[in-house]
Amino acid sequence: MTTFVSRLKEENVDSLRELTGWRRTDYWDAGLSTADADFYMPLVRTFWEAGHPRIGEARDAARRLGHGIRVLAKIDRLSKKGDNPNDLRVLLCGTREQDLDKVAAQHTTPPETKDEATIGVSQDGRNRLVIRSTEPWLMDYIHGLPGVEPGNYDGLYEGLKKHVENRTQLTAPRRMIHILVNLHDLEMILRGDGEDILVRATDGTWRTGAELMEELLAGVGLATIVNARNEPMKQYRLKRYFTQAQRDMIAAVQHTCMDPDCKIPFSMCQADHLKAWAKGGETNLDNILMLCEYHNMKKRDGDVYYKGSDGRIYKRREFGPDVPCN
Known part of the structure; x- marks a missing residue:
């Protein structure tokens, strides 16, 4: 393990220079995988082959901060999204790893979003309808379908099918929202x-x-x-499962899935214990964590969330600083 870690620490922007001119077959001949080629080739192109303006400044900045290959890969990804990729690359190469996302966001214009409906065909030949909207009518329509209620969308397909085939009427939507x-x-x-x-x-x-x-x-x-501090009232209970009243109150501060990389709305999330019930976690508002189905399963598989000394919820990362969830 010590040898492996030492080798990782030695990889830097100058290590990439050794791979200039390599094609995919060269990686294979060297005993490396296709995944290795897919990872290194774009980095070599960016930092040594493409001749981007100010790339020399970027390499010098990366050397000063001792950025490793994985950090350079993140810098390459973030800079391509920036308003001026060449300038942003120099800036990020001179930025500490823990500040990369924040600095990149300051120099990146978010893509415009619009309400829309699109139709496509999946690779397996099935038709696909995608609707993106922040307007209330869409959720009203969905919640009015038979077999659908807030937080339970297992019957959505059958409900849509029955409505289109005129085998059912929409019911008045029941909005379980804050x-x-x-x-x-x-x-x-x-x-x-x-x-x-x-x-x-x-x-x-x-x-x-x-x-x-x-x-x-x-x-x-x-x-x-x-209020500005977003502090809900406390409610302690000695039961394992959160009540609807507790879910309603926590909605005031946990508006979406609490994973920092997820924006699934509250009404489609599951209430879980921040500290596991089996490990002594209480069923109260201080210990409730709203996660979508995917991230709830990831939590059961080992993803760790915890409340810091500042009262905020954090997600533990294997590498780098932990990420605030709210």
């Missing part, structure tokens, strides 16, 4: 000045302040007012 409003925005909404204010609900949808007032006056939905 609409999150801070106090400053609430004051403007109540004054009737909410047309330009957007508030988010825990099912991932957005509405204007004016639309929110219409829903509240119609008795639809549930609005939760949170």
